[in-house]
Amino acid sequence: MPDLLFRTAARVPQAPAIDFMGRVTSYAELASQVRRTAAGFRARGIGPGSTVGLFLPNCPHYVIAAYGAWTAGARLANFSPLYTADELRVQVEDAEADLMVTLDVKALLPTIETVLQNSRLKGLVIGNVAEALPFPKSLLYRLFKGSERTPFRTDLSHIPFADLLAHTEYQPHGQPVMPEEVALLQYTGGTTGTPKGAMLTHANLSVNAQQVNAMDDQPDAPDRILAALPLFHIFAHTCIMNRTILKGAQMVLLPKFEVKAALEAIQRAKITALPGVPTMYRALLDHPDLKTYDLSSIRICISGGAPCPEPVQTAFEAATGAKLIEGYGLTESSGVVCANPYSGGKPGTIGQPLAGTLIRLLDKDDPSKMAPPGANGELAFRGPQMMKGYWKRDNADVFADGYLRTGDVAEVDEDGYYRIVDRLKDMIIVGGFKVFPSQVEDVLYTNEAISEAIVLGVPDDYLGERPKAFVTLKAGSDATAEQLLKWLNGHLGKHERVVAVEIRDSLPKTMIGKLSRKELEAEERAKAAAAA
Structure with missing residues (x-):
């Protein structure tokens, strides 16, 4: 992964890499910051075998710390700023995280403290x-945002980010x-609902960035990517950060x-x-002042994370003149498995497999068999972007004959x-964020008033689904429903x-x-249909 950045910095050193609120960082500057951060990590014992956690929103610190950790030889672990302290603690222990990179804002620092x-x-x-x-x-x-910051005392366990950057550039040896x-x-x-x-x-991530980059049918056209998706999510991690750095394009964070x-x-x-x-x-389309903005520069939009309704695709293309195409991927695929071509493809589909990717449809009842010809089946794939496996977990049921089972049913x-x-x-x-019913149910069962619980997704016009x-x-x-709702949501992450x-x-x-969900799901579908 470090080579993605350093090769680009050598090729186009003065090209803009990051635009953050109007401050532009060139690839040469970014490469220097990454090397100095790597030296700072190494000075604190972070290297091969270490895990550096990122508990950050989209900001230059994220990009610098990610590539700095990789340059130092460490691995990364992403932690969503939406997580509660309890959720973070479990994953910090599981990931064997040594250092966590964050910001001194009230929304983050007290939680990670x-x-x-x-x-x-x-x-x-x-x-x-x-x-x-x-x-x-x-x-x-x-002057004016000081109230949003949390002061901290510099010591061995509280290191200012600037201290990492104060080192001379790290030059790997050995x-x-x-x-x-x-x-x-x-x-x-994964496929079970247990995080x-x-x-x-490094091969998975770097190759998936190359696969996504190869989709572009105008490779020499100017490329300025709006990084509004969170970089801690695998979709943005690959399609925005890594792919942009590979190409030498610009991220606007x-x-x-x-x-x-x-x-x-x-x-x-x-x-x-x-x-x-x-x-x-949908939110952009619903903004009352949409027509007052010049959006004519947008060439391509890639939708992922959840199915994109065709009316949204049609309306967005009409409003902006851009192409909006849909793709498909998952964490286990480093980001992307399939996508429609930039020329348009077929609305309502997830497109075709990326270069070097093979797909099978497996029998839904017996994954050791292929689905019957013409029938739908569980989508399974293999390719250079396919994960190595789950960290410290049994992977016996994850793969079928070398193909990764996705748990999604598809047709071709x-x-x-x-x-x-x-x-x-x-x-x-x-x-676009995944919520696992079993986790919410586990929280419910900690309440002494509750005997049994089922959590499922119900339709939501804005977010696609919401847990109920x-x-x-x-x-x-x-106990009343209102009391339980207030209590439960106080113990859950925002999403x-x-x-x-x-x-x-x-x-x-x-x-x-x-306990069976399907009867309740049928009830909620009927309610949604009646309301529509």
């Missing part, structure tokens, strides 16, 4: 937004990083997706590409275009919060007494 005191973490590397902003924005931030080494532990629910770290190697800020960035920086999830495109047409038609797994996709909880109460309990808690006298069960 709690984890530092109760986990294996040895320290925090703490940056601040002001040091990444151009003057005079940096001065104004210090054994170089090998392609088969794990570069990133990306946590996911686990997908082991993505937004700390988070806000419609007005995105529209202003598109117009100011003349954005040419906008990877996103369907809810982003006569032109080789795939369409996702169902999910074998119970995962809920909230605006169905519970029964223990005898004698007088996991349920839209409602419904109390029932009983919950559906299978013949052997196992």
Whole structure:
């Protein structure tokens, strides 16, 4: 992975790599920052075998720390800023994280401080937004945004990000990083709903960036990517950060997706590409001032993370003149498996396999067999972007004859275009983020009032799906749905919060007494259809 950056920096040293709120960093500057950060990591004992965690929004610190850790020989682990302290602690321990990189903002630092005191973490590397902003924005931030920052005392376990950058550039000696080494532990629910770290190697990530880059039918056209998707998500990690660095294009970073800020960035920086999830495109379309912005620079938009409704695709293309195509991937694929061609492809499909990728449709009841001709089946794939396996987990049921099972049911047409038609797994996709019902149910069961619980996804016009909880109460309990909703959402990450808690006298069960979701799912589909 470091070679992606250093080769580009040698080829186009003065080309802009990052635009953050108007401050532009060239590839030569970025490469120097990465080498100095790597030296700072090595000075603190971080190298081969170490894990560096990233608990960051989109900001230059993320890119510098990611490539700095790789240059030092360490592996990365991404941690969502949406996680609670309890969720972070479990994954920090599992990933064997040594250092965590974060910012001194109230939304992040207090949470990770709690984890530092109760986990294996040895320290925090703490940056601040002001040091990444151009003057005079940096001065104004210090003057007027001070209330959003959390002061910290510099010591052995609290290291200012600037201290890493103060080192001289690191020059690796000895054994170089090998392609088969794990570069990133990306946590996911996999095919079972239990979070686990997908082991993505340097080869997996670098090749998937090349596969995505090869899709471009105008490789010499100017390329300025709006990084509104979070880089800690594998979709953005590959399609925005790594692919952009490989090409020598420019990332325009937004700390988070806000419609007005995105529209202003598109117009100011003349954005040419906008990877996103369907809810982003819907939000842009719904903005009342959309027509007042010049969006004519946008050439291509790639939608992923969740199915993109055809009406959204059609309306967005009409409003902007850009092509909006759909792709498909998962954490275990380093980001992308299939995509429609930039020329358009077939709406409603996930396109065709990327270069070097093979797909099989497996029998839904017996994955050791192929699906019957013409029938749909569980999508399984293999290719150079396929993960090494799950970190410290049994991988026996993950692969079938060398193909990775996705848990998604697909069909393929006569032109080789795939369409996702169902999910074998119970995962809920909230605006592109995966929510695992079992985790929310585990939280519910910690409440003494609850006897049984089922969590499932219900339709949501904006996010695609939202979790909803169905519970029964223990005898004698007088808890109300409103009380349980407030309590539950207080114990969940923002993306996991349920839209409602419904109390029932009983919950559906299978013949052997196992709680069953399908009856409740049918009820919710009927409600949604009636409402429509």
